[in-house]
Amino acid sequence: MIPVIGLVVGIFAGLILQPTVPSELQPYLPIAIVAALDAVIGALRALGERRFNDRVFVVSFISNVVIAAFMVYLGDQLGVGSQLSTGVVVVLGIRIFANAAAIRRRIFHA
Amino acid sequence: MVEPGAPQRAEGLLEQIANTALDDDYYVVRAGELAPSRKFNTVLTALVMAVFALLVTIAALQTRNDRPATERERSTLISDVAARKELQADREASAAKLRAEVETLSASVDRFDPAYENLRLQAADEGASGPGIKVVVSPNQFGNDKGRITDSDLQLLINGLWYAGAEAVSLNDQRIGTLTAIHAANGVINVNYRDIAPPFRVIAIGSSESLQQRFEDNPAGRYWAARQKEAGVGFGVTASSDLSVDPAPKGRVNIRHATAIEGEE
Numbered sequence: 182m183i184p185v186i187g188l189v190v191g192i193f194a195g196l197i198l199q200p201t202v203p204s205e206l207q208p209y210l211p212i213a214i215v216a217a218l219d220a221v222i223g224a225l226r227a228l229g230e231r232r233f234n235d236r237v238f239v240v241s242f243i244s245n246v247v248i249a250a251f252m253v254y255l256g257d258q259l260g261v262g263s264q265l266s267t268g269v270v271v272v273l274g275i276r277i278f279a280n281a282a283a284i285r286r287r288i289f290h291a
Numbered sequence: 292m293v294e295p296g297a298p299q300r301a302e303g304l305l306e307q308i309a310n311t312a313l314d315d316d317y318y319v320v321r322a323g324e325l326a327p328s329r330k331f332n333t334v335l336t337a338l339v340m341a342v343f344a345l346l347v348t349i350a351a352l353q354t355r356n357d358r359p360a361t362e363r364e365r366s367t368l369i370s371d372v373a374a375r376k377e378l379q380a381d382r383e384a385s386a387a388k389l390r391a392e393v394e395t396l397s398a399s400v401d402r403f404d405p406a407y408e409n410l411r412l413q414a415a416d417e418g419a420s421g422p423g424i425k426v427v428v429s430p431n432q433f434g435n436d437k438g439r440i441t442d443s444d445l446q447l448l449i450n451g452l453w454y455a456g457a458e459a460v461s462l463n464d465q466r467i468g469t470l471t472a473i474h475a476a477n478g479v480i481n482v483n484y485r486d487i488a489p490p491f492r493v494i495a496i497g498s499s500e501s502l503q504q505r506f507e508d509n510p511a512g513r514y515w516a517a518r519q520k521e522a523g524v525g526f527g528v529t530a531s532s533d534l535s536v537d538p539a540p541k542g543r544v545n546i547r548h549a550t551a552i553e554g555e556e
Contacts, residue, residue, distance in 0.1 A: 187337030188344045195348025202353055210350045217343045227317040228331055235335045237316040242339050272308055279312035 209250040216249035226280045415468035419459040420535035429490035429525035442475040451511020457495035461536040463487040468539030499530035
């Protein structure tokens with residue numbers, strides 16, 4: 182129950198505080214969100230398979246976000262920011278879809 | 292059976308990503324202090340979920356807030372493009388108009404106009420060739436003051452030739468135009484602001500016989516006959532059927548004070 186409360190708290194914090202992202206960090210926000218989504222979906226799948234571990238979840242969440250943002254930053258510095266973002270999104274998207282499919286199989290047995 | 296740790300059968304990269312979608316760490320079973328706490332209901336999980344929700348909310352709000360600005364920028368750009376296109380069309384139209392104007396004008400210029408050509412010839416704006424006479428004058432051999440050729444001598448000579456009916460006159464290859472002056476400066480005679488030295492060759496285009504005859508009969512001719520007689524200056528006249536003179540320098544045919552009357556052809 183506590184994680185759901187955390188989720189709700191996060192949403193309301195964002196809505197009420199309405200923090201603005203510094204413009205130099207703005208390009209990394211979408212990629213960071215995709216990476217975070219990958220970690221969250223992975224955690225859901227692990228939960229379903231009864232191998233969830235909060236420590237692994239925290240570490241994978243942080244490392245996913247940081248590495249994805251770093252890759253985009255590196256790409257920007259090298260002048261191939263959009264290509265690298267595409268690559269990151271493709272890999273993370275495949276993982277998200279695969280994990281979502283595993284969850285679906287477990288729930289619906291199909 | 293494949294040995295553990297041996298490379299698995301080769302897979303495509305994407306396939307591999309799909310197969311290992313779940314982080315390997317979830318499969319590792321640790322013992323001791325790091326033994327997995329398989330509870331979902333922890334504050335740590337809640338914290339991460341809160342951060343995730345915050346990220347998504349911020350991004351969504353930001354995108355929503357930025358949209359009007361982006362829209363405005365887009366519409367500004369679109370109207371800008373439209374305005375530029377209009378401007379370009381305008382410019383193209385005026386360019387076409389001007390081009391047509393240039394064509395008509397150059398066509399009208401190209402048309403040969405005998406009256407205009409005649410005027411140009413008289414204004415010394417154009418070279419001339421044809422029959423005429425060539426007059427060569429030189430100082431006498433004694434080098435005395437009386438035998439020198441002065442600027443007024445040459446002025447009289449050229450005016451006499453005009454009077455005799457010359458159409459175009461040049462002095463030492465300098466065409467005599469409307470603004471040409473012949474004068475002495477520091478003992479050197481110049482014409483069209485070019486210094487010239489004896490012998491002075493004067494070419495007059497016109498009917499050679501009548502030119503010569505009429506020059507000899509007019510006061511200038513008589514003056515020169517007297518100069519020849521008294522001071523012994525050289526004066527030779529040759530008639531020729533093929534003489535030519537250059538146009539006067541541009542600076543000597545410019546119109547300085549007159550302006551054309553609008554509408555006059």
